Amino acid sequence: MEQEHTIEQAYAPEEPRQVIIADDDLTTLKILERTLEKAGFTPIPVSSGRQVIGHLSGAVCAVILDIQMPEMNGLECLDYINRQYPDLSPIMLTASDEVADAVYAMKHGAFDYIVKPFQASQITALVSHAVHSFEQTIRLREAEESLRQARENEIYVASRIQRSLLLGKPPTDFPGVQIAHMTIPSQEIDGDFYDFIQMDSQSMDFVVADVMGKGIRAAFMGAALKSHLLRVVNETRLSTEGRVFIEPEEIVDTVYSHMIDELQDLESFVTLFYARFYPKSSRLTYVDCGHVQPLHFHHRSRRVSLLRGGNMPLGFPEKEPFRQFNTTFEAGDVFLFYSDGLTETRSRSGELFGEERLINFMTAHGTDPPDDLIQAVKAEVVNFSGTAEFADDFTCIAIKIDADSVPLELLGRQTFVFDSRLDELQRVRRCVRIFGKKYMRRASDEPRIAGIELAAVELTSNIIRHAYENQSGHPIRLEAVAYPREMTFSFYDRGKPFDPDAVPAPALDRPKEGGMGVYIIEKSVEEITYSRGGDGQNCACMRIRWC
Template identity: 30%
Template sequence: MQDITVLFVDDESRVLKALERNLIKEPYQKRYVDSGAKALEIMNSESVHVIVSDMKMPEMDGLALLQLVKTKYPDTVRLVLSGFIHVGQIIPAINTGEIYRYITKPLEPGEFRKTVRDAIDYYLLNLDRRELLEKLKRRNSSLNKALIEQKKAEFALGKANTKAREVESRIEADLLRGQVPEQLTGVTIAVLGESAEHLGGDFYEIIDLHPDCFDLMVGDVMGKGVDAALVGAGTKQHFLRALCRGAGGEVQSIVSPAELAQNVHAAIAGRLIQLDYFATVVYARFDLDKRLLTCVDCGHPPILHYKAESGICSFLKGDNSPIGFTENEQFVERSYLFQKNDLIILYSDGITEALSPQGEMFGLDGFVKFVETNSFIEPVLLVEKLRNTIADFTTREKLQDDFTCAVVKIG
């Protein structure tokens, strides 16, 4: 409180001396003047935190002085001394905030000291409030700047995400997903591939070898996201390189599915093991002239074969491990006959391992039931209906796992 200055203004010297005697032990700084003009001179040269002025003074009365103080020094707390005769003039000044309080004469010393201390406390309270408001303004300003920067960052991130999704879409379309050759005859093929995330590890390809023969490959890399997608794209490209021998990427001699898998495994298994990745692949060759399916299963879910003649499904499964699972693996292929209107379905485990809210798996049995019930539907509608069935089963529109299904209907 020693840093607080209180200014007392009264045109009667006896009143000022009485105030000085009464306040001699008060801990704040005190100034005493006998006119409004002298009070303003002091306030122009030093800080005054509380001013106590007599009401009735010559030249400039107390209200006029305090009105000037309010205008020039609005933070100074203003009190007025007055007899009851002036109450009617003072009350409006209190109501308009020109003075903090009026003190009636004659003065009671103890009550007067308390009133001045209350005024000092009021000043300090306002000072704390102003400092708090200033801090809030600075904090709000910083917050507004931070929000602006956040908006800029969100905008930049949105642009980056859009660009990333465009790149991911190109990776998916160009490197992971194949196209159904238009020149194929004697079969109807439909493939639907969808990633649980922006990118996944599922991949497929259809290779037209000659008018009566084509290959269909479906694979799945352990994991999701960009890393799995890149491993999937690399695995797929190794199969295509192993198939295409000779200049210009043309097929000089048709390599068997088992030999293809063996060559790819020899080329990349060591690197996949180092990266802690592996890829399940099923590679199927369709000889339409011989009505023969030859396939190698590298740890992938078994091929589903729907036989139109009996209306029953069976699974065509091999015994090989995934590519990159072990370094030493001998791949074995198997052959199966198919007939007109049969369905050969290659798929990923995102179908059979889909979970209901109760934790029940769609499973191979659910898949068989779906195919046998809907075998009459054309392949393109069949894969779409399967996707919707999985969504209904899981009660989730967004996939839990990557979804790939390739349906070949024999003509």
């Protein structure tokens, strides 16, 4: 009802329809006036362009303009009407030798033209037609306007929900990390959200999620998800007296069971990344459910790796147990979490910003302070797309590990080079064993040493067989580094890059002949990261920690 009322205010069709007729020939003007009166219109006769302008108003629904007039001619007047009253499109009156002008007028917004002398019936038909078209245009524009207002209203409500409910504030006093965060809402609100939860003095949880879809529905779904999440966390807190007993995978699993019916009813789904930082022990535990993979900038090697998880988004029909992964970090490392709005930004030519561009950017800027880093990421994306308006929400959070939170003393470093031949595997084992034994001297360390040997052989044979495709004569460089209670073994090669996500998990209920290598490595060391440097060098780094 509101909508109809708005239209009537702007244009009242029950009132007589005013038609301005402009001709400096008084006889023609008289004929036009009488013809239009008979047809039920209210003609306003004038004899110059300037007078037309004086009579234009919201009540005028058609104009007839003679082309040749004193003061302001028909074409100039047409031009003015086009600019000031774009819904009105005048009918031009021309003498037979002015047809070229009439064609010009048609190209510049005239409704039609009539060549003098004319028939009364011609005029009536054309004016009726023009008035009808004018009224249609007005109705359409009014409908569009109210639709736009409704949309704006929805965006306003959704953005309020997002601002007040969905986007959290980082703890200001949590030692060991620096946090910078930024969200730029798009014209259409997504269900992006993130939050920080300080579980106890040892750990900080961080969650970032993206609800499929846009607008109020996505914002509400995000709010529902967040409230389930906080409830699970708070209930645990109450029951465990200050110590965290619930693991991230259990939190995600509980939230999943609370949400799955709602998600499936609405045919919606949520991608989510749940991370728990332990700055004092330099560990990160995380669960990934189909979210864009966060970047991990390794300060020491200046390389970037991805935090890979592999669970399906919440709301997908496949339900597997949620698996959590562990990784470790060092002083100066930076984790960059973001929403797909960042990597899915397109340039003017339609090219995607993409993950690789972000990785390269992070590799170059990872040492910047977190605030500068996310501003620089934003500037880079804006520069790439050529606009500061984003089609999707743009979320970016950088978490940097403080330099003084994890001091590590270097105990030893050694570099080995192997040839890409399988008969080098024996030497790989020997080198790794001798290096490891220097720092793990107890008899009870033997299983760990055997595990490192095994992982090193699996990694090297993968490099020989897949990166170098069984071609001998290529170097594989191994850099072994030892710290107190920690060792890293980094294998460098220049062969084909390796994507661990492309390797399916082995079916352990029925072991098969292939595909076990990646699984064995993951189980034998605390952390394995694969990265590719800008120099085309692949690096597989395994980290071993012990007590």
